[in-house]
Amino acid sequence: MTIMFLAAAAALAACGTDAGGSPDGKLLVTATTGMIADAAKEIGGDDVEVTALMGAGTDPHLYKASQGDIEKLDRADLVLYNGLHLEGKMAELFEKMEKTKPTVAVAAGIPESELLTAPGAAGEISHDPHIWFDVKLWSIAAGTIRDALIEKDPQNKEKYEERAEAYLNKLVELDAYAKEQIAAIPEQSRVLVTAHDAFGYFGKAYGIEVRGLQGMNTMAEYGSKDVSDLRDFLIENNIKAVFIESSVPHKSIEAVIEGAKSLGHDIKIGGELFSDAMGEEGTEEGSYIGMVKHNVDTIVRALK
Template sequence: MMQIIVLTIFIAVTFYGCVSPKKNDGKIHVLATTGIIADILSNSLDSSFVVESLMGPGVDPHLYKASAKDVGLLSSADIIVYNGLHLEGKMTEILKKVGRHKMVIAVSDGIPESSLMSLAEDIHDPHIWFDISLYSKGLQHIYMTLNRHYPIQAKSSRNKYEKYLKKLNDMHVWTKQRIELIPAKQRILITAHDAFGYFGRAYGMRVVGLQGISTVAEFGIQDIMRLSALIKQYSIRSIFIESSVPKRSIESVMYNVQASGGSVCIGGQLFSDALDSKSKKAGTYLGMLESNVQTIVSSLK
């Protein structure tokens, strides 16, 4: 079935004029796969660019499958920007095919391989946005690519882009300061899946997930027992659910700890792979980061 969808979209994109003609508004249309990417671009590019997101609030990019409804967006975009490192795993073939006909940019291409967290040979953790300084390099890569191909429009965006880079750096510094409020022995972050590895490395926390780096991975009783033992060993007070992952996974750990005489509670909801709705605080990249840090610190310090 997936092969049929890929073929359908490829044919439609190849002959996009029959499906969704490009808008003749004189603007450069950028399609980002995730809301996080769309937000950093919207905050960095001026009105010469129109930025849209393929995935909406709360959508898990690990599980996302492009549908025939996405053909119009894919075909009418001048540029497609995606995370890379197999975050959009079910869109890999589609992005590869579309890339033969238009500009496709991976945020992760701007990050040195030596800075990526390796999971196995040729496999890296894709959740790069949780190290803000690292993600800034990805944004710089996008901007420099646009500058080579659209120098006039990129130049008009430069001031906005540089101001946003400053905001990212400020958030990076603030995050370090806030995490330091948690006593060192209590800096253990337990979540539904391993999305926070870069966060832990950048800001000094031990991070443990019930599932692997992808929500596609399943968990079993041994995983629950492993985390339960860790919680009791270190007297961890709070564990966290994620907005884009069913809460039953982490709740099963809580119930197991409580059933065996231990004590732990849900410390709150973290935003991992997707933003909240635009009207909410966590509906932006910076807002999501601030919300997560405040939830973690208030629950663990």
């Protein structure tokens, strides 16, 4: 973390919560990712004003807060972030903010037994932060968002609870849709290959094998052996489609495709998936439910 960023974080930590508050009385919420912001809007409704720091195509693993972000966080009455080191470069900032205003990791309520793990740097074990790809786990995160809104704004408790219940019912339907659609893919074809290992929870929840060239963090390095190993896996298992991601450069997965082609095995790009960021605001994929449906439908079309 740079000296300038540390100074900005210290300045933010020194601020109180008096800077927040919307002129029209709405609760000001700043969220890191689009998925969190979308859930906060669904549950908060007209009683909140939600700002997302990270837009379409943004990789949260690599994201660095700008001075404008610092100002948005400073103005907020409530800050919501994913946690589990998804926003790795902002972790120290959130630790400082927790001392002055409600700063909530939406993954905090998920039992550790439900979290996937993988080796991290220096051999330590890290939890997979991509919890939104298991809709049931995202329902738990939505409950944490609801509770955070109620704690900050108890006078609107009943409205938050009503909207949360409606949203959670939509998530039950979404979970059932994903299970039904993925089950329609022939079992031997249920292999999802992407640029980085963001879909572990999705694979576990919906019964599909997942392979990624990079680890679950896009900061992880990959080399020629990783490319050749994945290429060989595709050839040996006669896999015909791999997927690109909206927030990850395509060159890594294209290297795998070219490697397989050089050995006489043609692989197509099955479509673009949304992994660490949703689609553009105003589009179907610009909502959490629409994003998940898009991913499911894209995977099914390519593998079925």
